[in-house]
Amino acid sequence: MLDSDDSLRLISAVGYAYANKQGLSLCGSGSKNFLGGKAQGDILSLTEHSGIIDYQPGELVLTARAGTRLDAIVALLKDNGQQLPFDPPGYGGQGTFGGALATGLSGPARVWQGSARDAVLGMRIVNGLGQHLNFGGQVLKNVAGYDVSRLMVGAFGTLGLVLSASVRLLPLPAYTRTVRLEMNMRQAHALTVKLLRSPVPLSATCLVENSLYLRFSGSEAGVSTAANQTGGETVPGAEYFWDQIRDHKHAFFTGEGLWRFSLPPAADYPEIGGEWLTEWAGAQRWLKTGASSKKEVQMMFDSAEALGGHLVYYRSGKQLSGPTENILLHRFSSLSPALVKYHQNLKQAFDPAGILNAGHMHPDI
Amino acid sequence: MRTSVLQYGITPFCSPEIDLRLKPDPETISTELLPILKSVLPRSSILSRRAAKKPYETDGLTAIRQMPGIVVLPETQKQLKGVLSACRATNTPLVLRGAGTGLSGGARPLEEGVLLVMSKFNRILEIDQDNCTARVEPGVRNLAISEACAKHGLYYAPDPSSQIACSIGGNIAENAGGVHCLKYGLTVHNVIGLKILTIDGDQLELGGKAFDSPGFDLLALFCGSEGMLGVVTEITVRLLPIPSVKRLLLGAFSDIERAGDSVGGIISAGIIPAGLEMMDKLAVQAAEEFVHAGYPLDAAAILLCELDGSAEDVEAESAEVRQLMQHHGAYEIRESKDEIERELMWKGRKSAFPAVGRIQPDYYCMDGTIPRSALGRVLGVIGALSEKYNLQVANVFHAGDGNLHPLILYNASIDGQLQAAEEMGGKILEYCVAVGGTITGEHGVGIEKLDQMCVQFSSEELTQFFSLKKAFDSESLMNPGKAIPTLNRCSELGGMHVHEGVLPFPELDRF
Incomplete structure (x- = not known):
């Protein structure tokens, strides 16, 4: 694996951009570029800043540079019987460690193993003044100062450039089994709501085309008992299936426009025409739909909010153009005016010149 | 890694110097603030007489006491909003308080400020x-x-x-x-x-x-x-x-470092116990005398390991943990047979602080967190400091997550003991930072660990904290002087460290 420390160049690039009030568009492998709006400014690539800085399996902590490839980290951890708890998606099989943290996305086990920000223990960042700062550390519990490192997760690089981060790890389960049950959306919804509040060793759920996949992880005896109780047929080679779901390589993710509803797990399905793929025991639901008129799009955002959640526009089936793009102020559910005010205040606190990924997450940030 | 290059100065926390930018005249409270408060709160929600305010002069860090300017206990959102806007209008600082059990003095009141008690929001x-x-x-x-x-x-x-x-x-x-x-x-x-x-x-x-x-x-x-x-x-x-099954294993060790090693052994084996706690001999003896949990009094250290999940998972994991503890020298291992016994075994651990408080009139509880692999080294340093300062230490650890709670025993009525305890505590925290850990795992900085914050963070990092605070509270009215030390304070302390070759606080004059 490429092991190179590019931090001096990155720090001075941000310092130079600050001094000259020039925008920077921070970029990893680009696997999730489509998620945000186009950032204003010159591209600053983090891919040369890569490599694992520290990994002692006994500590269950890994520290790596932002440009390190996710697949390299995952492979190393697997050799040591460990995993990244948040199992981050790498769309197109690509993706860097820094990109995973900047977007804050988590994979199929999120409900049971925690999110990307849950796993973060510390970070080295460069703020918009070009200052190299270190927050948090490599220990599980740390309340010295504000939790700046977790604030960086999902901030799309608008508050700081992530140089490196330490994350908590989990052992791989001793045994895993995935079962498939044939049932409709209503039945599957009722079952996953029930399983969420039951003490069963569940680690992922996925409903697609009237097939409900349940993954159980733990001791062989415990998993067998739970899987036998729910019934259904065992899916051979299921690891591949979950990877396909996580990385959006599954057949469902091709074709029409894709939207992500993040909802309370027991919430009803929004009444919108299209196909659904449901993960996280109901908390993450993907909608594939051709709906794209201004009215339809507004209805989707409204229904997500009415159900107590929010919506993210992932991609259109065709090239990103046409009516949908123009309708959307941005890709995410809007923030209340009060929240926008404090987002802007925070942006001012970390990046007073507004040079880092401006407009990437939100038009005003 | 940061290195302390100068002897680190300690300011006794019993007379903390508050970094207050605003110091309104205490008179303001009675002349300007009180009339507004009376218009938004019922009389029973305002405590202004000395006797009524007395219970609020300290939180769980009882060495620090300060009579609050005024105490308010709103009951509704509207009243709460009224209190905040009154403070804003009169530039009066306020301190929030929940149940007052915090251990770092975060709810220490201000003489010239409002203590906002949230206990009536209890639904x-x-x-x-x-x-x-x-x-x-x-x-x-x-x-x-x-x-x-x-x-x-x-x-x-x-x-x-x-x-x-x-x-x-x-x-x-x-x-x-x-x-x-x-x-x-x-x-x-x-x-x-x-x-x-x-x-x-x-x-x-x-x-x-x-x-x-x-x-x-x-x-x-x-x-x-x-x-x-x-x-x-x-x-x-x-x-x-609620997990179907919970089981607590207690391992007794004749060597504290080997008990520490077995913690690493359990985690490395791929087991994440629900809880993994360690107590040393003094803590065990104090707890046993206090709650009679059945702890082995002759052990140098005990390890409490809770496993939970399905019956099958717990069965498989307890067999493995038992073996690992034995491998690391446990001479006795007990398992809780039922919920009553499990809770009793936990009770000893959970009452460790008050139990230790019965040995000496006062104790000072530390909260450093370290990488698990440094446990043996840190224990050694704590032991050496205990001898040097001639103060007993009872060690209680959240061993699984490297969070240490050394309790330094002292008697405040003996001249110099409080100061010695504070100084020794400061040394322990600095060592935690030196091995890659942190000064506080879960108790917070409050007012107690402001000085150690200067060791852990650079001036640029502290400045970033201040600008973050300003994003939410531009006039610094909320809990001013807590959690983040000013650059002046750090500089005056001489708690200076070289951070990647850069002299800290170059923007400040030095005398």
């Missing part, structure tokens, strides 16, 4: 068993949440030792942990929604019942923010299914 608003959430007000006791949802087979996981008394609002302020956070996480991992009222009167809704929300992760930022950024008015917590 559980909703238990949503389908979404596995509870919506509660900040004054609700931690344990009350688990009690209220037990009938649905659910519970709230973070369980600080003070859970019988501490409030969930205070838990958020400190990002409280507990004995089960190794497996189930801290407060930040178990809170999914917050409603906030800022000092400017803005209402913010962060998160909810979904697992994420758009924008910055302000929820994570508010956890552990020590009442510096806003007032939490409502909380949505995640509830977990």
Whole structure:
């Protein structure tokens, strides 16, 4: 694996951009570029800043540079019987460690193993003044100062450039089994709501085309008992299936426009025409739909909010153009005016010149 | 890695120098603030007489006392909003207080300020068993949440030792942990929604019942923010299914370092116990005498390892843990046979602090966190410091997550002992930072660890903290002087360290 420390160049690039009030568009492998709006400014690539800085399996902590490839980290951890708890998606099989943290996305086990920000223990960042700062550390519990490192997760690089981060790890389960049950959306919804509040060793759920996949992880005896109780047929080679779901390589993710509803797990399905793929025991639901008129799009955002959640526009089936793009102020559910005010205040606190990924997450940030 | 290059100066925390930018005249409270407060609060919610204010002069860090200027206990959102706007209008600083169990002096009042007590916001608003959430007000006791949802087979996981008394609002302020956070996480991992009222009167809704929300992760930022950024008015917590089986294993060791090694052994074997706690001989003896938990009095250290999950998982893991403990030299291993015995075995651990308090009139509780691999070295240093300062130390650890609670025993009525305890505590925390750890794992900085913050952070990092605070509280009215030390304070202390070759605080004059 490429092991190179590019931090001096990155720090001075941000310092130079600050001094000259020039925008920077921070970029990893680009696997999730489509998620945000186009950032204003010159591209600053983090891919040369890569490599694992520290990994002692006994500590269950890994520290790596932002440009390190996710697949390299995952492979190393697997050799040591460990995993990244948040199992981050790498769309197109690509993706860097820094990109995973900047977007804050988590994979199929999120409900049971925690999110990307849950796993973060510390970070080295460069703020918009070009200052190299270190927050948090490599220990599980740390309340010295504000939790700046977790604030960086999902901030799309608008508050700081992530140089490196330490994350908590989990052992791989001793045994895993995935079962498939044939049932409709209503039945599957009722079952996953029930399983969420039951003490069963569940680690992922996925409903697609009237097939409900349940993954159980733990001791062989415990998993067998739970899987036998729910019934259904065992899916051979299921690891591949979950990877396909996580990385959006599954057949469902091709074709029409894709939207992500993040909802309370027991919430009803929004009444919108299209196909659904449901993960996280109901908390993450993907909608594939051709709906794209201004009215339809507004209805989707409204229904997500009415159900107590929010919506993210992932991609259109065709090239990103046409009516949908123009309708959307941005890709995410809007923030209340009060929240926008404090987002802007925070942006001012970390990046007073507004040079880092401006407009990437939100038009005003 | 930072290196302390100068002898680190210690200021006794019994006479803390508050970094107050605003120092309003205490008179302002009676002439300007009180009339406004009387217009927004019922008389019973305002405490201005000395005797009524007396119980609020300290929190769980009892060495620090300060009579508050005025104490208010609002009961409704409208009253709360009125209090904040009164403080804003008169530029009066305010300090928030939950149940007052905090151990770092975060709720230490100000003579010229308002102490805003949230204890009347004590309703559980909703238990949503389908979404596995509870919506509660900040004054609700931690344990009350688990009690209220037990009938649905659910519970709230973070369980600080003070859970019988501490409030969930205070838990958020400190990002409280507990004995089960190794497996189930801290407060930040178990809170999914917050409603906030800022000092400017803005209402913010962060998160909810979904697992994420758009924008910055302000929820994570508010956890552990020590009442510096806003007032939490409502909380949505995640509830977990009560595990089918819980079993507690107790291993007795004749060597404390080997007990420490077995912690690493268990984690390395791929087991994440629900709790993994260690107590040394003095702590064991004190706890045993206090609650009669049946602890082995001859052990140099005991390890408490809780396993939970399905019956099959617990069976498999306890066999493995038993073997690992034996391998690392445990001479006796016990298992809880039922819930009564399990709770009794925990009771000893959870009462360790008050139990130790019976040996000496006073103790000073530290909260450093270290990488697990450094446990043996840190224990050695604590032992050496104990001899040097001639003060006994009882060690209680959240061993699984490297969080140490050395309790330094002293007698405040003996001249110099308090100061020696503080100095020794400071040395322990500095050593924690030196091995790659932190000065506080779960108790917070408050007013107690301001000086050690200068060791852990550079001037640029501290400045970033200040600008972050300003984003929410531009006039620095909320809990001023806590959690983050000013650059002046750090410079005056001489607590200077070289951070990557750069001389710290170059922007300040030195004398």
